[in-house]
Amino acid sequence: MxxxxxxxxxxxxxxxxxxxxxxxARRRQLVDAAVATVNExxxxxxxxxxxxxxxxxxxxxVVYYFASKEGLLxxxxxxxxAALGESVLAAVEVIEEPAARLRAYAEAYVAHVDAHxxxxxxxxxxxxxxxxxxxxxxxxxxxDDDTALLRSILRAGMEQGAxxxxxxxxxxxxxxxxxxxxxxxxxxxxxxxxxxLRAHVVPYLFRALGVDDG
Amino acid sequence: MxxxxxxxxxxxxxxxxxxxxxxxARRRQLVDAAVATVNExxxxxxxxxxxxxxxxxxxxxVVYYFASKEGLLxxxxxxxxAALGESVLAAVEVIEEPAARLRAYAEAYVAHVDAHxxxxxxxxxxxxxxxxxxxxxxxxxxxDDDTALLRSILRAGMEQGAxxxxxxxxxxxxxxxxxxxxxxxxxxxxxxxxxxLRAHVVPYLFRALGVDDG
Amino acid sequence: MxxxxxxxxxxxxxxxxxxxxxxxARRRQLVDAAVATVNExxxxxxxxxxxxxxxxxxxxxVVYYFASKEGLLxxxxxxxxAALGESVLAAVEVIEEPAARLRAYAEAYVAHVDAHxxxxxxxxxxxxxxxxxxxxxxxxxxxDDDTALLRSILRAGMEQGAxxxxxxxxxxxxxxxxxxxxxxxxxxxxxxxxxxLRAHVVPYLFRALGVDDG
Amino acid sequence: MxxxxxxxxxxxxxxxxxxxxxxxARRRQLVDAAVATVNExxxxxxxxxxxxxxxxxxxxxVVYYFASKEGLLxxxxxxxxAALGESVLAAVEVIEEPAARLRAYAEAYVAHVDAHxxxxxxxxxxxxxxxxxxxxxxxxxxxDDDTALLRSILRAGMEQGAxxxxxxxxxxxxxxxxxxxxxxxxxxxxxxxxxxLRAHVVPYLFRALGVDDG
DNA sequence: TATGAATGAGATTTCATTCAT
DNA sequence: AATGAATGAAATCTCATTCAT
Numbered sequence: 001m002x003x004x005x006x007x008x009x010x011x012x013x014x015x016x017x018x019x020x021x022x023x024x025a026r027r028r029q030l031v032d033a034a035v036a037t038v039n040e041x042x043x044x045x046x047x048x049x050x051x052x053x054x055x056x057x058x059x060x061x062v063v064y065y066f067a068s069k070e071g072l073l074x075x076x077x078x079x080x081x082a083a084l085g086e087s088v089l090a091a092v093e094v095i096e097e098p099a100a101r102l103r104a105y106a107e108a109y110v111a112h113v114d115a116h117x118x119x120x121x122x123x124x125x126x127x128x129x130x131x132x133x134x135x136x137x138x139x140x141x142x143x144d145d146d147t148a149l150l151r152s153i154l155r156a157g158m159e160q161g162a163x164x165x166x167x168x169x170x171x172x173x174x175x176x177x178x179x180x181x182x183x184x185x186x187x188x189x190x191x192x193x194x195x196x197l198r199a200h201v202v203p204y205l206f207r208a209l210g211v212d213d214g
Numbered sequence: 215m216x217x218x219x220x221x222x223x224x225x226x227x228x229x230x231x232x233x234x235x236x237x238x239a240r241r242r243q244l245v246d247a248a249v250a251t252v253n254e255x256x257x258x259x260x261x262x263x264x265x266x267x268x269x270x271x272x273x274x275x276v277v278y279y280f281a282s283k284e285g286l287l288x289x290x291x292x293x294x295x296a297a298l299g300e301s302v303l304a305a306v307e308v309i310e311e312p313a314a315r316l317r318a319y320a321e322a323y324v325a326h327v328d329a330h331x332x333x334x335x336x337x338x339x340x341x342x343x344x345x346x347x348x349x350x351x352x353x354x355x356x357x358d359d360d361t362a363l364l365r366s367i368l369r370a371g372m373e374q375g376a377x378x379x380x381x382x383x384x385x386x387x388x389x390x391x392x393x394x395x396x397x398x399x400x401x402x403x404x405x406x407x408x409x410x411l412r413a414h415v416v417p418y419l420f421r422a423l424g425v426d427d428g
Numbered sequence: 429m430x431x432x433x434x435x436x437x438x439x440x441x442x443x444x445x446x447x448x449x450x451x452x453a454r455r456r457q458l459v460d461a462a463v464a465t466v467n468e469x470x471x472x473x474x475x476x477x478x479x480x481x482x483x484x485x486x487x488x489x490v491v492y493y494f495a496s497k498e499g500l501l502x503x504x505x506x507x508x509x510a511a512l513g514e515s516v517l518a519a520v521e522v523i524e525e526p527a528a529r530l531r532a533y534a535e536a537y538v539a540h541v542d543a544h545x546x547x548x549x550x551x552x553x554x555x556x557x558x559x560x561x562x563x564x565x566x567x568x569x570x571x572d573d574d575t576a577l578l579r580s581i582l583r584a585g586m587e588q589g590a591x592x593x594x595x596x597x598x599x600x601x602x603x604x605x606x607x608x609x610x611x612x613x614x615x616x617x618x619x620x621x622x623x624x625l626r627a628h629v630v631p632y633l634f635r636a637l638g639v640d641d642g
Numbered sequence: 643m644x645x646x647x648x649x650x651x652x653x654x655x656x657x658x659x660x661x662x663x664x665x666x667a668r669r670r671q672l673v674d675a676a677v678a679t680v681n682e683x684x685x686x687x688x689x690x691x692x693x694x695x696x697x698x699x700x701x702x703x704v705v706y707y708f709a710s711k712e713g714l715l716x717x718x719x720x721x722x723x724a725a726l727g728e729s730v731l732a733a734v735e736v737i738e739e740p741a742a743r744l745r746a747y748a749e750a751y752v753a754h755v756d757a758h759x760x761x762x763x764x765x766x767x768x769x770x771x772x773x774x775x776x777x778x779x780x781x782x783x784x785x786d787d788d789t790a791l792l793r794s795i796l797r798a799g800m801e802q803g804a805x806x807x808x809x810x811x812x813x814x815x816x817x818x819x820x821x822x823x824x825x826x827x828x829x830x831x832x833x834x835x836x837x838x839l840r841a842h843v844v845p846y847l848f849r850a851l852g853v854d855d856g
Numbered sequence: 857t858a859t860g861a862a863t864g865a866g867a868t869t870t871c872a873t874t875c876a877t
Numbered sequence: 878a879a880t881g882a883a884t885g886a887a888a889t890c891t892c893a894t895t896c897a898t
Contacts, residue, residue: 020881042345044258047867058884063869065882129343131256140402164421170414173395181391188354200384207378208422236857261892272859273893283893450878470773472686475871486880488874497872557771559684568830592849598842605823609815616782628812635806636850662860689888700863705890707861 026065030055031076038122039190043129070133073126077138080116080123081146087112089149098157099211105153106175106202110182114194117186124183147172157209164210171209178205240279244269245290252336253404257343284347287340291352294330294337295360301326303363312371313425319367320389320416324396328408331400338397361386371423378424385423392419454493458483459504466550467618471557498561501554505566508544508551509574515540517577526585527639533581534603534630538610542622545614552611575600585637592638599637606633668707672697673718680718680764681832685771712775715768719780722758722765723788729754731791740799741853747795748817748844752824756836759828766825789814799851806852813851820847 019027033055037046048069052059066072091108095101113120127138151172157163163171178201185192206213233241247269251260262283266273280286305322309315327334341352365386371377377385392415399406420427447455461483465474476497480487494500519536523529541548555566579600585591591599606629613620634641661669675697679688690711694701708714733750737743755762769780793814799805805813820843827834848855 022882026882041349042343042351044343045345045349048869049867060869060871060885061883064884069868125342128339129256129258131259135255135259137256143402166414166418167410170410173399173411174392174415174418177391177395177398178388181387184391185387188357196381196384197387200380201388204380204388204422207424208418210421240857262894263892274859274861274895275857277894278858454878469777470771470779472771473773473777476873477871487872488880488882489878491873492879553770556767557684557686559687563683563687565684571830594842594846595838598838601823601827601839602820602843602846605819605826606816609819612819613815616785624809624812625815628808629816632808632816632850635852636846638849664861668861690890691888702864702890702892703862706863711889 023065026057026061027075030057030062030065030072031079034072034076035080035119035122038125039118043125070130073130074138077123077127077130080119081127083116084109084112084120085146085149092149092153098153098160098162099206099213101153102157102163102175102205102209102211103202105150106179106205107198109179110194110198110201113182113186114198117190120183121187121190124187147176150175154209157211162211166209174208175205178208237279240271240275241289244271244276244279244286245293247271248286248290249294249333249336252339253332257339284344287344288352291337291341291344294333295341297330298323298326298334299360299363306363306367312367312374312376313420313427315367316371316377316389316419316423316425317416319364320393320419321412323393324408324412324415327396327400328412331404334397335401335404338401361390364389368423371425376425380423388422389419392422451493454485454489455503458485458490458493458500459507461485462500462504463508463547463550466553467546471553498558501558502566505551505555508547509555511544512537512540512548513574513577520577520581526581526588526590527634527641529581530585530591530603530633530637530639531630533578534607534633535626537607538622538626538629541610541614542626545618548611549615549618552615575604578603582637585639590639594637602636603633606636665707668699668703669717672699672704672707672714673721676714676718677722677761677764680767681760685767712772715772716780719765719769719772722761723769725758726751726754726762727788727791734791734795740795740802740804741848741855743795744799744805744817744847744851744853745844747792748821748847749840751821752836752840752843755824755828756840759832762825763829763832766829789818792817796851799853804853808851816850817847820850 030051033051034046036054037051041050048059048062051072052062055062062069062072066075088105088108091104092101095104130138132138151168154163154171154175155168158165158168158171166174181201182194182197185194185197203213205211244265247265248260250268251265255264262273262276265286266276269276276283276286280289302319302322305318306315309318344352346352365382368377368385368389369382372379372382372385380388395415396408396411399408399411417427419425458479461479462474464482465479469478476487476490479500480490483490490497490500494503516533516536519532520529523532558566560566579596582591582599582603583596586593586596586599594602609629610622610625613622613625631641633639672693675693676688678696679693683692690701690704693714694704697704704711704714708717730747730750733746734743737746772780774780793810796805796813796817797810800807800810800813808816823843824836824839827836827839845855847853
């Protein structure tokens with residue numbers, strides 16, 4: 001009988017595109033539950049069952065909203081780092097002068113980590129631990145995007161003579177490492193007080209980069 | 215009524231204490247295989263089967279020598295970080311002056327990471343990803359020991375006025391973060407050239423700590 | 429105490445009996461989608477979701493119209509084989525003489541398979557693969573009905589001495605097997621050309637049954 | 643530490659190559675259990691759990707001996723059809739003349755199906771129902787191999803004028819279809835008596851192929 | 857000293873079905 | 878008339894560990 005196979009229209013279940021209000025709420029709720037789970041039991045014990053239990057929902061509902069566990073984890077990592085990126089961008093974009101931009105960047109970065117420590121901790125642990133089906137770790141995906149802003153600040157500063165000349169990659173990496181100290185601390189102790197770090201990190205960076213902080 | 219002279223206890227099971235030569239060789243072989251496995255497939259796919267296959271040994275032999283998978287992983291992390299500690303200690307202990315000691319420490323640290331990148335990468339991934347039965351991550355175990363030497367160098371430098379005054383914890387953490395940039399790099403790309411980093415890391419640290427490097 | 433005139437019962441649920449036009453259209457649409465799905469991904473991956481996606485309809489609508497997945501599959505198999513039966517019946521019923529009836533039967537059968545290969549392929553795969561809740565395969569249901577016409581032709585032919593004497597069951601089965609070669613071919617390759625088979629199948633059957641095809 | 647990753651030696655668990663006696667026994671036992679399961683509940687309800695239950699073994703043991711459920715099924719199909727192939731080959735290879743070879747082929751084929759009806763039924767159902775990960779049905783794999791012998795017999799017979807001239811593909815397919823009637827019968831009723839079929843199938847084929855069976 | 861065999865717990869994922877709207 | 882949301886059952890597979898030898 002008439003059966004001309006139609007070439008598979010988009011799936012009827014929630015994927016991409018227009019999302020219901022309730023769907024968005026559920027997705028947010030599940031990402032939150034995933035953050036909590038990773039923080040409490042660690043990435044590799046954060047099973048769907050554990051996450052679903054914290055969200056008070058059935059395991060299969062997680063798969064209903066995200067196509068797979070990996071889908072949920074990628075959303076977690078994506079949204080958390082996107083938020084961090086937006087924070088620093090908002091702080092930096094209104095400023096012109098390189099040293100001031102670097103200060104704004106660093107302060108916004110550490111402040112954001114301080115304010116969103118649970119989410120950041122979880123996202124970093126996932127990014128470090130998770131591997132895609134082909135074995136690629138997440139931190140290898142979109143590597144440049146994340147550091148592009150910092151790199152551009154440092155480049156401008158060196159070109160204008162405001163910062164000591166150091167190979168751009170080295171400088172970017174070292175500044176990033178210093179800022180990531182905040183992450184390391186909240187990962188080790190979610191209740192840690194970042195006050196002292198926040199007080200000293202900008203002077204430390206300024207000295208390291210030879211900024212004349214008169 | 216302890217009168218019957220109890221016969222000497224049976225020779226220790228391959229656990230602690232006196233270890234035969236062959237046993238030590240096997241343990242080293244297994245740690246090597248674990249390092250290779252973690253580097254190739256990542257911590258959370260580094261199963262006993264995968265490790266045993268690389269060691270060309272039976273899965274059950276791993277348990278025979280280490281009692282559990284966790285035993286092997288702890289040994290891996292322990293030996294790798296002990297070796298790093300020994301490298302820096304050897305480099306530092308013949309020197310007196312704080313700035314020179316810091317230079318020696320930093321150079322030895324990065325050189326060791328450079329030379330043992332596979333082992334370091336694996337150990338760090340395990341330390342970050344693994345959790346004990348109680349859920350404790352490995353990087354929380356013996357945390358202070360690892361930084362004690364660096365902390366003492368920095369303390370001395372500040373007391374003598376060679377380094378800028380910064381809260382000791384903050385300073386230690388920031389220096390550590392900078393040095394760990396080497397680890398981040400080899401984790402992202404096992405073939406990376408650390409030359410530029412090694413050339414600039416000490417000047418960077420010296421500036422950051424206000425060392426007068428005349 | 430039946431005194432209150434009970435109001436007319438609500439219009440029948442979309443089950444049996446009078447069916448609205450839209451309902452019939454939906455059912456046909458869903459059967460078509462099921463045929464396409466089975467052909468594309470095979471019976472045991474032809475899930476409700478997959479079928480509904482091809483019909484551009486919600487999964488739950490399938491259940492709404494057919495009560496269960498099995499209902500849809502039974503309808504698919506039923507309608508497809510009914511159509512085949514009608515084709516051969518129409519071809520045969522205007523003819524009297526056994527050999528001519530057999531020729532008409534065979535030609536109509538293979539022609540129908542040729543013309544409706546997608547539907548036939550799917551129906552056969554479902555009939556072979558599906559089991560009811562009690563474990564009965566579908567090809568065991570209504571077995572005799574399908575072969576009754578062929579059997580009657582052969583019986584008449586043998587009684588009249590037009591066909592070689594063979595036990596009726598054996599003869600019917602062997603003729604059926606030969607005709608089903610057409611189905612096997614379209615199942616293996618939906619694009620196959622049945623021309624050669626159609627040219628040779630009747631002579632082959634006539635020889636096998638000893639028909640004097642002068 | 644020393645970690646030159648060795649390029650993954652063969653797995654330590656039972657795969658290919660040298661097989662223990664006990665391993666061979668287990669594999670045979672599991673194939674038998676799979677045959678029984680498929681016959682009793684049908685292909686697509688023949689789960690690992692069901693198979694393991696019949697073999698009185700743990701589910702995971704099935705995966706221990708075959709790498710996956712598919713591995714077991716492929717072995718089932720492979721061994722069953724190999725045995726059928728060997729039966730007919732042994733019957734045919736001592737004979738020269740085409741008509742006699744065809745008779746031997748047909749009789750051996752049906753006799754083997756008769757004698758191994760359970761295994762054949764299960765293998766056919768699996769071959770029809772199973773799809774590989776890419777969606778290919780099993781009956782599309784190695785299609786030619788199975789019919790090569792029959793085809794060569796028919797070709798020789800036609801070249802020598804012993805059989806009616808029919809396109810080789812058509813002839814081979816039709817003979818196969820006729821012989822497969824035996825399979826259809828045992829699939830429909832595992833206890834069926836094939837006596838009548840066996841008595842009439844060769845004369846039927848001989849007539850169909852125009853063999854002068856004086 | 858070492859291993860092959862076997863297992864049980866748990867992980868992800870699929871899916872038909874239910875139900876309120 | 879139709880659907881989105883949600884679920885529970887079951888399926889395959891992974892894996893550390895145990896044990897007799």
